[in-house]
Every structure is written in structure tokens, then in C-alpha cells.
Amino acid sequence: MDNARRVHPDCINASNPYHECVEYCFKKIAEVKARLEKQNAELAEAVGVGAKVHEQARDSLDDKRIEEDSSEEEEEEEDNQEPEVDVTQLTGRKKKLFELRLKMNEARKSNQTDVGSEKKKMEAPKELKGISKQKWLEGRKKKIGKILDANGLDMTKAYMLDTQEAAESKYKKWEKEPTPAGWDVFNQKTLYNAYKKRTKNIQVDLEEYNRMRAADPEFYREASSLQYGKAPKTSQDKIDKMAKELFDREQKRQEFSRRRKFREEKDIDSINDRNEHFNKKIERAFGKYTLEIKNNLERGTALPD
Structure with missing residues (x-):
């Protein structure tokens, strides 16, 4: 409280210089x-x-x-x-x-x-089962682009983001020879490579081979040999091995499966997959020669009047 003026500091009129509290x-x-x-x-x-x-x-x-x-x-x-x-x-x-x-x-x-x-x-609506390959590639490219930008690199340096395992798998794919296609499937080189692949796991008994060659003076016959058509006796275990190898090849061929794109707009002219493959071969060989006959049969103009 002020001694000169009787004014309490909590009074609402304390700011008035002429006020004195009562x-x-x-x-x-x-x-x-x-x-x-x-x-x-x-x-x-x-x-x-x-x-x-x-x-x-x-x-x-x-x-x-x-x-x-x-x-x-x-x-x-x-x-x-x-x-x-x-x-x-x-x-x-x-x-x-x-x-x-x-x-x-x-x-x-x-x-x-x-x-x-x-x-x-x-949020964008979720897609149905799976995602298109194009969208997946675009998303992956954007993701890699962000990482490259963060490290100050461009798209030509994308290989620098690969791990050691990824790089090794790429090198293996590059070193692998491409699968033969078209008429290359039946040329001599492809057939010889297939033969080497089949005989890779066959173990040769050199002792038996040398013994058979010593027993038969014409083991390697010439064209003038009179023993044409004669073959040495083959043991039963070798016949069993050959039969087993053929059976394994057949099993592997049946297990092989590759998805092919199905086209609904295409005309169905086969009863199963094997017949469809055969029809494709026939069409490639004789399609241009039988096109007019086929069109006449479909239009009905090939029938007699």
C-alpha cells in the first residue's frame, strides 16, 4: 500500500492518481x-x-x-x-x-x-490379382531414379546399385548361349550340343572298351569290310542304362511347361495343344498354297451347284 496515497495495488482504480481507497x-x-x-x-x-x-x-x-x-x-x-x-x-x-x-x-x-x-x-484403388508388367517396370524405374538422384548419378549408372549376387546372376545370363529357334533347332551344331548334353553324365569304362577293341580286329571297320551290319554284343546293364536315360528324357519333357499367351479372337482349328502345334507347322509350309481352297470352303463357293 502506498503511504502518500491510500491506494491498494489490487484496487480496480489504482491507476487513477486522484483515487484513495476507502x-x-x-x-x-x-x-x-x-x-x-x-x-x-x-x-x-x-x-x-x-x-x-x-x-x-x-x-x-x-x-x-x-x-x-x-x-x-x-x-x-x-x-x-x-x-x-x-x-x-x-x-x-x-x-x-x-x-x-x-x-x-x-x-x-x-x-x-x-x-x-x-x-x-x-488412395488409388487396389488393382485386381497381379499387376501389369509395364506398371511394374515404370514403378521400378521411378524408384531407381530417386536413388540415383540422391547419389548424384544418372540412369546410365544404374548398374552401380546392383549387389554382388545380382551382378553375378547377370553375367551368367549373358554368358549363356541363346536358345535355338526356328530352323536352328534341327541344324548339326544344335543336335551335336544336345548329344553332348545327353552323354555328359555317362561314365565310360575304358578297360572294357580296350578289351573289346583288342578282341575284335575290325573294331573300327572300313567301307570295304565284309562285317557290315555286325555289332558287338552289348551287356544288359548298358541296355538298362540306355532305357533309363530315355525314360528320364520323356519324364522331363512331360514336366516342362511354358505359358503361352491365349488369344480369344483367334479361330480354333485344333483339338488339343499337340494338334495346334502341328497345324502351325502345316500352315507355315502350305498355308499360302491352300489359302484359296480354304476361303472357298468357308464361303461355300467350292461346293458343286
Whole structure:
């Protein structure tokens, strides 16, 4: 309090240089202080009650999670539920605080729902089973481009991102000779390579070979030999090995499968896959010569009048 002027610092007229506090001012100041202390006490009590209620609700929810194997959505709903409180027993600021919490929970639920629906709208629709090769290549190119940009490289240096295993697999593919196609399937080189592949796993008995060559003076016959068509006796185990090798080849041929693109618009002129393959060969060889006959048969103009 100022000695020169009787002015209390909490008085609403303290800024007036001509004002002096009287008994009325001191009475009002005391009433305001008492009212503020009462409000602070009620607010602290309401906050304590709310914290206790939330702690009890959290404990009950933890017990429910242990006892029941509920889904994540059900757990979120239980977390957002307001604990049961007798509203009729709340008065004044406690009741108002409880109502505000209810509104906050309701707003939070609606916000979560709106955010989820908006996210679904923004996301691209999921494709059906599988993804096209073109889209996969575009996505992979974009991903590699970002990594290259981060390292200050361009697309010509994409090989620098390959691991040792990936590089070795690429080198193996490059060193591998291409599969023969067309008429190259039946040339002498391809047939000789197939023969070497078949005989790679066959073990030669040199002792038996030398013994057979010593026993037969014409083991290597010339064109003038009179033993044309005569062959040395072959043991049964070698015949069994040959039969087993032929059987294994047939099994491997049956197990081989390669997916081919199916075209619905194409005319069906075969009864099975093997017949379709045979028809393709015939078409390549004689298609241009039989085209007019085929068209006449389809139009019906080849029939006699």
C-alpha cells in the first residue's frame, strides 16, 4: 500500500492518481480474493475427480484386453468411451467439465472417421490379382531414379546399385548361349550340343572298351569290310542304362511347361495343344498354297451347284 496515497495495488482504480481507497474498496478486494480461492479449489477438486475416473477406466480397459481377444477397432471404441458417471450428482463446474469431455470424445471419434474416409478416397484403388508388367517396370524405374538422384548419378549408372549376387546372376545370363529357334533347332551344331548334353553324365569304362577293341580286329571297320551290319554284343546293364536315360528324357519333357499367351479372337482349328502345334507347322509350309481352297470352303463357293 502506498503511504502518500491510500491506494491498494489490487484496487480496480489504482491507476487513477486522484483515487484513495476507502473501506468499500478493501471490502470488494477481500470478496474478490475469496471468490477466486473458492473457484480454484472447486477446479482442483474437479480435475482430481476426473483424473481418478480416467485412471479407473484405463484399468478396467486393460483388464478387458487381457480377458477378451477383441479386434483393434473394438479396442479403440472402448478407449474412447467415457466412464459411467452419475451426472445427477455433479453440480456446477464439475458437471460442465464432464459435458465438455463428452463433447471432446465425440469430436475425436468423428474426426477419426472423417480422416479414415478421406484417406480411402485419396488412395488409388487396389488393382485386381497381379499387376501389369509395364506398371511394374515404370514403378521400378521411378524408384531407381530417386536413388540415383540422391547419389548424384544418372540412369546410365544404374548398374552401380546392383549387389554382388545380382551382378553375378547377370553375367551368367549373358554368358549363356541363346536358345535355338526356328530352323536352328534341327541344324548339326544344335543336335551335336544336345548329344553332348545327353552323354555328359555317362561314365565310360575304358578297360572294357580296350578289351573289346583288342578282341575284335575290325573294331573300327572300313567301307570295304565284309562285317557290315555286325555289332558287338552289348551287356544288359548298358541296355538298362540306355532305357533309363530315355525314360528320364520323356519324364522331363512331360514336366516342362511354358505359358503361352491365349488369344480369344483367334479361330480354333485344333483339338488339343499337340494338334495346334502341328497345324502351325502345316500352315507355315502350305498355308499360302491352300489359302484359296480354304476361303472357298468357308464361303461355300467350292461346293458343286
